[in-house]
Amino acid sequence: MSRGRTSGWSPSTSFKICCRIRNSVVQLIVPNLDHCIHMIEKNIFRCLPNIKKSNLAFSETGVEQEEEVDPTWTHIQGIYEFFLQLVINEAVEVKMLKSYVTPEFVSQFLELFDSQEAVERDYLKNILHKLYAKLVPRRKMIRKAINETFYQLIHEGHKFNGASELLDILASIISGFAVPLREEHVIFFNNVIIPLHKVQTC
Template sequence: MERLAELPSLPEAPPSERMKLFRQKLRLCCVVYDFSDARKQVREKDAKRLALLELVQFLSDGKVAWNPAVVDDLMTCVEANINRPLGGKRTQKSPGKETKIEGAEEDEPVLEEAWPHLQLVYELLYRFVLAKVDAKTVKDYFSKRFILQLLNLFDSEDPRERDYLKTILHRIYGNFMALRSFIRRSMNNVFFTFIYETGHFNGVVELLQILGSIINGFALPIKAEHQKFLEKALIPLHKAANVAQYHQELSYCTVQFVEKDPTTATPIILGLLRFWPVTASAKEILFLNELEEIIELIQPEQFAQVMRPLFLQIGRSITSPHFQVSQRALYLWNNESLVNLVAVHRVEILPMIFGQLYHNCDNHWHTTVQSLTFNVLKLFMEMDSQLFDQCSAQLVEREGKKQQTSDERSRRWQQLEQRVQPYRQQVR
């Protein structure tokens, strides 16, 4: 990079020569160096870094006279540097072959060795996106091909790179309306590949953060396209074994949907129940947290639609042997919105969960869970004492029938044993 080191700095050049020098440095910065060996091409790497710093500052100062040729040079430089095979990618696994142990620590991310150059190239691109450039001049460069390249780069293990990509893609989405639909569809495809094929993608968190803002700007009524995205991509993201890594952002997106359109609460809750974890207690707690946020916003009509399957699952969570799951399910009754909805439908809900509550009071091994269960039972008793007595009587009757059935089974086994005993003695 001798030529780049020999060029004058942009501030020192005559004003009439600065644009020519700006383009010349952009073209020379298209050369990409190998950072795997820190001892190789040290002078050239440093010269390129200083040149990129100059270019970023020149662009930030608003001194660039934009025309198609300048844009072409800048985008060629950007693409030459950022489009590369992503290093350090771990072996991909299908969702069905996930072997990660719950609670195990995440591996340290593989940081990009060329970041001293890449950061400045991303800064160039970001400043260009912010610049007031004629949309017609730019549209050919922010093409669908370029958007797909950016989305592929979200699989970088370096969180610094993903953060730049998030900011840039979000800004492109905001500035270019013609690309919005394509960007949403392309993000959907990334999620489909993650859910149904690879089970691994580093940039899920960042893409969901972008989507959270996009959903917030949806017009009402919600378009069929957005409803389909919710049901086909967003809800199935709950099924991944590593959902804890991005659940906060995913939950924010689902809650944003419910805030925009309360009718979406029904497919979201039914989807959560469909993908409800059976053995992953930490994941189950996350689902209960998300359920409570949605219940805060749900309308009575939608609550009535999901009430039965919802409380059948809550009943199972209440009796979970994992005390944190049971405790989290019982804490739902601290939510005033839930209590008000339950009070309206107590005749249907209490019989569904009375047995589990009664079982917890007597049989759960954790004293805090027993205490919380008693508080919930007390709440129902104060809400409707007559209904409470009916449920209690029905439970006693059911338990009595169970005991009779058990006693009858034992009696028959004893009779069978007596009949078989002589034959056993003969065999001996």
Template sequence: MEVGWGGRDGLSRRKASWITSLPEIRAVNNDDRVPLLIRKMKMCEAKYDFSSPRIDAAQKEGKRKTLVEIVEYMSSDRSSNLFADSRIYAPLCSMVAANLFRALTICEGDEEDLYDPEDGEPLMEPDWSHVSLVYEVLRRFVTASELNTKLARKVIDQRFVLGLFDLFQSEDPRERECLKTIVHRIYGRFVPMRSFIRRTIQHVFHHYIYSDDAHSSGVAELLEILGSVINGFSVPLKPDHREFLLRTLIPLHSAAALTKYYPQLSFCVSQFLEKEPQLAESVLLG
């Protein structure tokens, strides 16, 4: 998935030169730090070609150092209550979207021929040196205790969350692990998004079960999120929760790559049975 936030080649080079000319965030007065942070986040929307380490090497390293500076500032005592300032919400999410919502490298082939953790190495994203830092910025944002979630919902909206779900197709396990943590936190903190997130997980699973070209990347991680979600369901279960078990989780047992996510799937099913043991017959009958 590619989203139209980000830089063209000329813009990338121009922004890179601006980055190196700016002072460090910690070196300016308190009143100037948030405007400078916003400016640096905007500059970090610049994107580069990672097909070769020689292409734009200096610019890529300049951006990486700026992202490191942003993460370190967000981790420091100087950034106390930073995420209470709603001025950073839109620029931060715009930078995240420009870097994360991109075309992924997807291996072609039958499901059984793709990466198995016991057989070989997974496909690693070439731009991970930048992407990993952007994920860390987003993680700190959605987990910040001072975050005003009511205002943040204007940028962490359904479109943004759908962009994150598209990235679960990544074959890089590091990326899927980051996504799992972030989507789980969004589910926990952005209460009005919960129903939408559950429906989206269900849609992803149905696409995987019933589409000929779907692969299992992300299924295990989404099941891990779901295991925590099911644990919070009240008893008696709502009809749509029971329907999720019977029409989505049970059919996942028939997919070709069951072994890749069976432990997570079994945990989810067991969570349902602990809450309503009478569902056991329906589960056994499939």
């Protein structure tokens, strides 16, 4: 008696799909990585929209006012998801990716953390964390750029929407510091972490 065909995912099926995705990345994305990064930059590096809520109170209208949503977010979200999958894919090697992660790129990327969209900041946090983990040669540069962002917050006192997300990344980075601390890390604690306790805009 023959058995009926079973539905659902099997380990072999998942493995085959993963292999196909990897092959697609190798065949399509890697040879055109320059164009892919250019596409990502052109889409995500933009003036952040100002999302506002209606000034009418709930009691005045009888209807709860919903927050406006950036009409371009559906498109932007797809770009972020593409970027995230690009970073974590093993077929995209460090030597390929690191040339695109320049100080200018990181600076512009960090500016996006001021987005009012929590879901966008979450994508940014995940992508930056993955970039930091993957691109060991760029870690010092990324830490320096994050420090400069917090210097502005500490000394200029302006509101910055992505402070908590960047602090999450710093917490992960700090957990990897070796003991005794290097001089660079001691300076980091003295100039960034300790002064942040006095900042009210985080």
